[in-house]
Amino acid sequence: MNYNPTYALVLFFIIAGILYVVFRPTKGWFWIIKNNFRSNEKVVIEDVLKQLYHFESSGNKVDTKTLVQVLNFNNNQIIEVVKKMTINDLIYFEKDVLKLTDAGREYALRIVRIHRLWERYLADKTGFSKEEWHDRAEMMEHKLSHDETNSLAAHLGNPKFDPHGDPIPTITGKVAKVNGVELPLLAVNTVGRITHIEDEPEIIYKQILAENIHMGSLIRVIENNATRIVFLSEGEEFRLAPIVAANLTVAPIEKEVFIEDNIARLSSLKEEETAKIIGISKESRGESRRRLLDLGFVKGANIKIDLTNPLGDPNAYLIKGTSIALRKDQAAKILIKKD
């Protein structure tokens, strides 16, 4: 064999390039092919049912054309499947509009239940980032059996809501009601609590995540017009375009909440200031939350900055006589009232 370093190098980069194209995360050919194998009939049926259920619960009507547009499958495959589902009595046509039969709705609820339970599982028991929850649950909802789902639910303590605030249907198909209305519908000066953050479409969800808006936090609307919505929450000001704000559901609180304007995030505490802890935000979940409680970050505890970091993050806080360092993103999930 004739050896030439240039050829060897070129060959290496060609092989590396091929490996990259085939295996790169999510867009690699290997994953695409694997996903295509996945989209068998069962998956299409279940996705159609779920989609119809979502349309139904948001009060929209849907015909075959819209369905084909919404779902990411081969058109013929969808039409084929819809035909089959009508025969199997899962759906029926009312003129052009597709409707779920009772059996169909029950099936759809089962899928929704798995999806939301799995998101809850990912949030509480794993370290996957929020952006990944939805896609992973989309895969999982077609895989878990009935028994597996129930033992998962029991393991998680039969939760009522998923991490976005969507209700998880029970075994019997009962669905809790989400309190509140879309944020753009609230009048200026309304006080409310964020009860739901919609995770679709992805682009808008990512914007909400980038803003660091937290589930379960109290807000006060201070400006609401066609171009933007501004609200105060946990001592910070947030500005959103109405289309983004529409993905937040807020439950207005009627009675006056007196502490509301004083709440701040621990990350905003400055040196030499002291404060009392109000609680830990819902965004801190699972193991992280438990550790914070163990370390004494509980309601009523006094806290102040003990040491600032030469690189800016993390800072050490003095709590119950001990110095504990927390990173900024953690400190942002602890709510305090400054003295």
Place this chain on the structure above:
Amino acid sequence: MSNKNIDHILELSNELRWQIGDDFHDNLTEGIYADAAQIVSDTVQVDDSKKRFRLDRQIDKIVTSKTFGFPIMFLILATVLWLTIIGANYPSSLLAQLLLDNIHPALKSFAASISMPWWLDGFLIDGVYLAVAWVIAVMLPPMAIFFPMFTLLEDFGYLPRVAFNLDNLFRKSGAHGKQALTMTMGFGCNAAGIVATRIIDSPRERLIAIITNNFSLCNGRWPTQILIATIFIGAVAPSAFSSLISLLAVIGIAVLGMAFMFGTSWALSKTVLKGQVSTFNLELPPYRPPRFWKTIYTSLIDRTLIVLWRAIVFAAPAGAVIWLISNIYIGNESVAAWTIHSLDGFGFLLGLNGVILLAYIVAIPANEIVIPTILMLTVLVTGIDGGAGAGVMFELDSANATADVLKAGGWTLLTAINLMLFSLLHNPCSTTIYTIYKETKSAKWTAFASIMPVILGFIVTFLVAQIWRIIF
């Protein structure tokens, strides 16, 4: 009670539980903590004047300050490493003299006096004994110096401040600030560094620290780096700067190791480890005077001796294998020579040679015996004078003599540089692999941690070799 009733009660409880909602459990926990805090504040009296006494505050202000924090840290760590490397030289050479120059010949003559068959004598004394003696001589002194000093710093309370200062760097690569400590510990011994990852309580960050610990140049590898840098890299520099240049080359390799550590940590946290639970918290305990003798004792027993024992257990069979492959013949070639010739092609692609690859295969149990094995194998295949016979590892007293043997084996500057790179980027030693398994309890992560660095090593040395050959 009938089954129907039980079912009814279960159903009712589920129903009620669901109605209470998700917040219930949290509120209950928080309530318990808050009540406990209330009881404490009502009943326990704290002398406020003594709280966080001044000295602690003052030390903390200095060691975490923007101006002094990092210089102090580098100074302390550099001192510890310098003391270890320099200080270990003397006991190491004493031990080497005792075990290799005195006891080894004594054993040989004893074996001869009772007319032990040559193969048993070679297998036991030249193989097993020599490997074990080498590991003890090279490994024991640096560990016996490094670990007590490190433990004293830990006991004093300084190390958590290092983790605190550096956390931001590690956070950016998806790791925990305490990894700074386990990484530094890895400079002493990777196996000990991996045991030390127990201080990281977040599962994902702990796995990252375990997998990347191998990128810390351990004390089994420092001597190799220093020797090769002196012989080949120091030699190309003007003689006035040669020792400085070779020192810089070794430091460069160690820093490159840190760069790989950060890079791999980042890649791991974004890919294979992204699903592992990740939390962070770092307690900064009050300073206290170290309990000197107790610390010395426990660090010697817990860290040094345990690691040394494991190393010996693994080194003994390695010595046996090294002796056997050099003395068992297939046709008219020993197994070693045959393997070396078949590895030569691949070795050449990586800018190395068959001898080095075989040495790294048989020396998986202990990096300490890589250089002696390379020397022995080089003499074996080139047939030059020197050495102590087939399968008997040896080292030469002067760097010049070593250089002569290696150059006779066809070594160039490229071989030397790639050996230094490969010494940094190859599979962990078997003691470390075993420790990874003990700590992770997972065959998957153990395999990954063992194979990933050697693949990196292949890629890096390959690229360096090709580019070098194109340029020169």
